[in-house]
Amino acid sequence: MPKELTGTDISCFFCNLEEPDSLVRRNEIKNYFRNMHLVDDQELILVLSGLWRIAMTESEEGELPSLGLFECMASLIDKGIKDRDWLHRNQNIYIPYYAAHIVGSYTMNNVDLAVKAVEAGTIPPLLDLLRGNMSWVEQRVAVRALGHLASYERTFEAVSTYEEEVVKVAMHLASTCVEVVYNMFVGVKDKNKRLKYHCDLLTRGAGLGDMETENRKAEEWASQLQCWCLNLLNCFAIKGMSLDLICKPSFLQELCEMWGQIANGTSPSGIGLIRLLCHSKVGRRCIAETENVIENLCNLSRSSDDWQYMGIDCLLLLLKDPDTEYKVMEASISCLIDLIEVKNLGGRANVGEIIKRTLCDLKLRNSKAIMSPEVQRALEELRNIIIKRRNEKAIPDEKKDEQRVLVALIKQQGNHCFSIGRIQEAINKYTEAIELCPLRLKKERIVLYSNRAQGYLLQREPDAAISDTTRALCLSNPPNSHLKSLWRRSQAYDMKGLARESLMDCIMFINGGIRSKDKKQLKVPHEAVRMISKQMDSTWLFKAAQSKMISKYADTTSMSLFDVDRIYLEKLPNLKISPRNKGCMTAGLPTISEEPLLNWKEKRNAEGAEGSKESKIWFQY
Template sequence: MKEPDSSTRRTGISNCFKEMPLIDDQEHVLVLSGLWNIAMTQPDDPEFPSLGIFDCMGRLIYRGINDRDWLLRDQNIYIPYYAAHVIGSYTMNKVEFAEKAVQSGVIPPLIELMRGKISWVEQRVAVRALGHLASYERTFEAVAVYEEEVVKLAMQIALTCLGTVYAMFVGVKDKGNRLKYHCDLLTRGVGGLDMETRRAEEWASQHQCWSIYILNCFASKERSLNLICKRDFLKDLCGMWGGLVNHSSPAGVGLIRILCYSKTGRKSIAECKGLTESLCNLSRSSDDWQYMGIDCLLLLLKDPDTRYMVIEIATSFLIDLVELRTLGDRSNVGETIARILLLDYKQSQKKLKNSKVQKALEEIWGLMVERRKREKLMSEEKVEDTRVLVSLIKQEGNLIFWSGEVEEAVMKYSEALDLCPLKSRKERMVLYSNRAQCHLMLRDPDAAIRDSTRALCLSNPANSHRKSLWRRSQAYDMKGLAKESLMDCIMFINGFIKSEPTRGVKIPYYAARMISKQMDATWLFAAARSRTSSGEVNKVQELDGDNDENYCTDQQQYDEMMRVMMENKGFISGLSTIIEEPLIGKGGNRRKLGKARRRRKAVLARST
């Protein structure tokens, strides 16, 4: 490498690549570690791919698989991992490198590792490399030679890899019983048991997501759909979300959306009720992949063959999103949803047997068509009078709520919403959010989710109204939807961070408790842990009440608390609530309520 003459140096490197798989040398692992580092930092450098590095890596993998004595000698156990990683790193960006790799025969040894011939660590990087090779048009067919086996293996890995990593590594609490070379590869020799566990969680999530990525490559070409669309696999696919450690990957929902682009995929998904319900929950969440859930449902609704298989459940969820303007870089999201739901509006009413769906479609029609027409004809003076009236009714609702008459407060907020002009989005957001709080108090989580979702659609930007996020997080918690509750709670906490970027962040402790509870429920290895430790009961932390001393006021303390929560997984129930309007003291409530009602009558008299 240090040879100044380029020609001599290239010849030496090429000879090294040819000789390395044939000779025994204790320093091979150091060379492979160096090559791994170069491939990671300079994946687009053409020098090593042009000098035979792919052939060398493939032969080293084969030797590790077929010569067990060699593999267990010196530190050769590390070599297959590094070799597969080098192949994956050099093929992730450049199709010409991928072609060289295929021509060098790397696919058969990678598939051997994918079969689990050594361990899950090598299998993980083999899946990564094969995913890169399958993603290019010019190298896809080389992987597709093994199509049925690769697809079946990828499905099996996606289903079992989390359990495998937990059973063979994370669940092994005694450091001395963990495979040393796994520990070294995970942490590079730095960090103890906790660091190894956190890194293993990250790797396990990547392992699952990369196996799903291989399936994406086949599904996007409508290949092997008969295998991928098996009901049992689809049912589990919606639960593969990558967790917080791999939030950049759409994981299971990414594959589901690709399947929705094909007729076969849409039919299979529509027939899986549990999967449709998961897509509906995703569509009403603050998850980064919310738009994918919406996309999938709209694709199912646009297809005449699947529309009436999903419309009954989809309508009851999507109705809450019809006033959503933008979502990320997408505009007119709610308009699109309403238009697709109202396709063949008159005909669909005849086909539908569910009266609730008919009522929901009528509500969308009334809101998006009839009410808009009616409000366009209103004079500015009439609009202003209506706004004043709505404000007075809202005040009445607030006073009634604090008097303890929650059901009557719901009626007041509903009355105000019926009158409030559609263009008054902020006022309607507050009304929906306040009504959601009432539904929480009445222990009606479904209604609370509906109203808080509508409030979040009216917020600017979408999903940014903190109080509605917290209310929906609580409602999802009541229904046992831990992931959706966790996402909303994280967004709620992010609101505190963004609102006070230059000062110490003041995060309510009840939100920290909710995060802790849902992190435990959605932990990547939660299912594997419950299978291997059935009968064990998690210890519940005893926490103090919500006073000023129980706030995280320093960002560093907050970060440490979040880390500890992930490790301890403690939680406590009985969460606090937030009301949209400031607390009104008990004294004078009746007097203020009477005054508000008198003002309301005066406005009504003037408007008539």
């Protein structure tokens, strides 16, 4: 080996970074990058991890990329894929991961560096990682880097050269990555059978984490991998490319289940791509023909999810299109009627008025069309609300006071019926009061809707309860802040088996109770804690993968889960680190600190079943 590539000179690479003479520094670094792929020393990973730290903290600094950094990273990834003997020596198994991560970190917010990365030939080796030529860990950083390159006009064309393959692989990864991570890692219960370098990366260095730490990080990374795949698909969809592929009914249904999860609270994930597709003719047509997607959009629109407004946007876009309005009208119109009094939502003003205008236009366009009884009833209710709002302006103040007193009296009658168990009579009284109550008396109407919803819950009518609680929550200020309605809608969604919607409302309920000055408003804390526990278990990212593994093996054969672990581990024969390298130094691995994973399980276990004031950090918005 040439002298300049010995282990001693590798260590001096960091000295070169501190060289005050810029000409000497640049020449030394350029020479090192040119020959780095020839290095065969276990300290090579220290250089890669140091470069990764620089890329994460000084990504706007373009000196290293100008000296051949990207060409060097491309060569290292290519060598790791093609030379398996080299890959399994020393600590080289980590190198393709860090090399791809460095490319992604430098190109994250800098279009000029993205151009340099493309010119350096990074796309082909990144595609090799994306295809799965190593493992899901490398796929995660490869799709991240490719997503950044595809997000700029100046570099998108280079990625789009591989359009069909990139889109197909990204769709497949988004659909399968959660199951893959579970089968290949989380579901492997014997820690000794997990890939060692995966454990090291996930726990920020060898020996620093237990299986719970590894599993939490794997959950975070699986969620990121899925979200970054969708981000890559967004880059094509926004340009109207590969829509026929992306809009396959099976994939559209899967998008509804791609939540983003706790690890990616700022990512709209599946709903973000669905909304983007709704801006295209092809996307609207395919979505309108997929019944499950419309149902999920309706559920999202009547929830306290951060992306509620996106669900509303999608429904309105579908109703404004003459080619899709008939297909979604019956499923969505009742849902939208419940939302016409909401004000600001998701940073949008007058959302309810926009909904009202859209429905009025729909009614005008279809004034002579034959509609189903459900649609007719909904439009008639809309008409009555508009007329009532207009007529109330002419009512004198004395008459309004009389109405308020009468409404209060009827509500008391309803409360009395409720207290003695005459639920249907109570519902009838609340209905009468709602019809008489002036629209401007929002607080009174919130209580009436919420009380009637409680009656519907006791009668096991969750759809009616969801409708009434949604109307109450739209009237609250800010929207989705009336605690009793949140709790009642959470229960209604639980009756329907909609765990995600139930979880969101229950979290909002507990958080609102914690923030409230009037602690008496929090009536059912223990029940709410149990509800959160139940729904978090139901919405766990790996729940479906776990159930599938158990049903496939444990229930149909005499296999134990230990055998299942072994089977899945054996699917990665090329990535097993040679026994002679078990003693390799790993202390040089850097700390991986990207999007933080919220450790809600640990918090819940520490607090116990009673919960505490810190419950509000179980799930961040």
